[in-house]
Amino acid sequence: PGDGVFLKVSLARGVRRFSIKGKLSPCFIGPFEILDRVGEVSYRLALPPQLSHVHNVFQVSLLRGYKYHPLHVISYPLDQIRADLSYVEEPEAILDRQDRVMRNKTIPFVKILWRNHPELEAIWETEESIQTSYPHFLP
Template sequence: MIGPELIQETTEKVRLIQARIKNYADRRRRPLEFMVGDHVFLKVSPTKGVMRFGQTSKLSPRYIGLYEILEQVKEVAYPLALPIDLDKLHNVFHVSMLKKYMPDPSHVIRHEPLQLRNDLTYEEKPIEILDHRQKQLRNKVIPMVKILWANHSSSESTWEVEEQMKSKYPHLFS
């Protein structure tokens, strides 16, 4: 098969794949729309401040606040009424950064002040060392420590290289 027949068949296969991908995406996509006056949580990502392979490793994202939607700018962009301590952030957020609040009279909302960066991340601080272990590689042994991070449960604790943690957080080892 050469020439126009090959091009025709390839074009048909590309159209078929595109149609299947669109159907797959559309079935799993749920439209998320907010009204003016709705209250939402804002997604932020904690960073541990430990560099691995040139990038900062992260813990699970979490939602902060309870902020009111001021208006709808576009289909997927909403400005929020942010508190004064977040006034350095641009107040318009994509719908993917928001989570709708369902009012519940028994719900107690804790407001923990965070020092958010412009990219909606904040540095997590280690609280304590939970465990020690040795990671055996082919030619060497690496001492590791299990760290409990502030604002996270023990199930979200992470294993870190002991040497890096000693240099960055010496108070944990005294």
């Protein structure tokens, strides 16, 4: 009790088909304060109002320890976290376009900036996969 932990979240299944998110994408949110221990391997956390739809007892496999440091500033879009601790990525902008030749076939690619991620984490996706997953996004 009183210690801080990060809570594991995951990308919603079936949302992104073509490529895998970079190593720097958030896998954990928090830190959250531990209120008390529930059973042998579970803890009750103090969650913010944005996560009121999420049950506040978690198994230790979903938690990572956190040591408080006054200079740490951590902010996440908590309102986008679902009850099953998953979230949906949304494209924000197209940074670049490129045609690549693969096996004598030209495939159009777009470099996508994802919402709530820095420009460094923008990734190349096939135009077809973006059109399929986010039909409203491409012109």
